[in-house]
Amino acid sequence: MTSVTTEPTSRADRKVVLITGASSGIGAATAVALAAEGHAVVLGARRADRLDGLVAEIRAAGGTAAAVHLDVTNRADLQRAVAHAVTTFGSLDVLVNNAGVMPLSALSEGKVEEWDWMIDVNLRGVLHGIAAAEPVMRRQGWGHVITVASTGAHEVVPTAAVYCATKYAAWAVSEGLRVESGPWLRVTTITPGVVESELAETISDDAAREAMEAYRAAAIPAAEVAAAIRFAIDAGKDVDVNEIILRPTAQRP
Secondary structure: OOOOOOOOOOHHHOOEEEEEOOOOHHHHHHHHHHHHOOOEEEEEEOOHHHHHHHHHHHHHOOOEEEEEEOOOOOHHHHHHHHHHHHHHHOOOOEEEEOOOOOOOOOHHHOOHHHHHHHHHHHHHHHHHHHHHHHHHHHHHOOEEEEEEOOHHHOOOOOOOHHHHHHHHHHHHHHHHHHHHOOOOEEEEEEEEOOEOOOHHHHOOOHHHHHHHHHHHHHOEOHHHHHHHHHHHHHOOOOOOOOEEEEOOOOOOO
């Protein structure tokens, strides 16, 4: 796990942050970075053993963390996770909608079950997170919803039609939440290019998997995306960082 060392935030500035897909990759790196800065992090994912290990690592470094087992395709799981954050730490200041899957394949392969899986995790998971967190934030009078999309939200490449569709939809939902909400809610879309993660492991199509492995050779560390998320969270109270796009310097497009 990549560690981040920084000056701890004051207690007055400490935020309670719920992160989905927190057992690896961007989610785990974000948890470590925010905890090192003094925020309280609630880690959500399906792999409970990994969450427990990460919570132990954060606490050993002096951070504040809790874990909750959740599947973002289950709306009740997100409601329970939000309630856990509020009960444990007194509020929910930031939701990071990070969970995602990427089983790429050409449309002609007809892998409908994988298409449904991407829609359920990458889109419905975002909606479930918003549905659970937004009412709590509205009652508080403040909050911040961050959704991790992809440069696939802005371009379509072969074998990625459905994946790109879900990420464009996640971007559109995030933008819709921003324009519909009052100034009490900040909304950010983080749009990374190729990042070191386990996403490619979900690709069952051999040709698509080989192509993606070659494409990901220039991937940036997940900690760089975590730094972008941290920047959006730490922006001044009157600043709403709407979108951050970051790619490896070698990624064209």
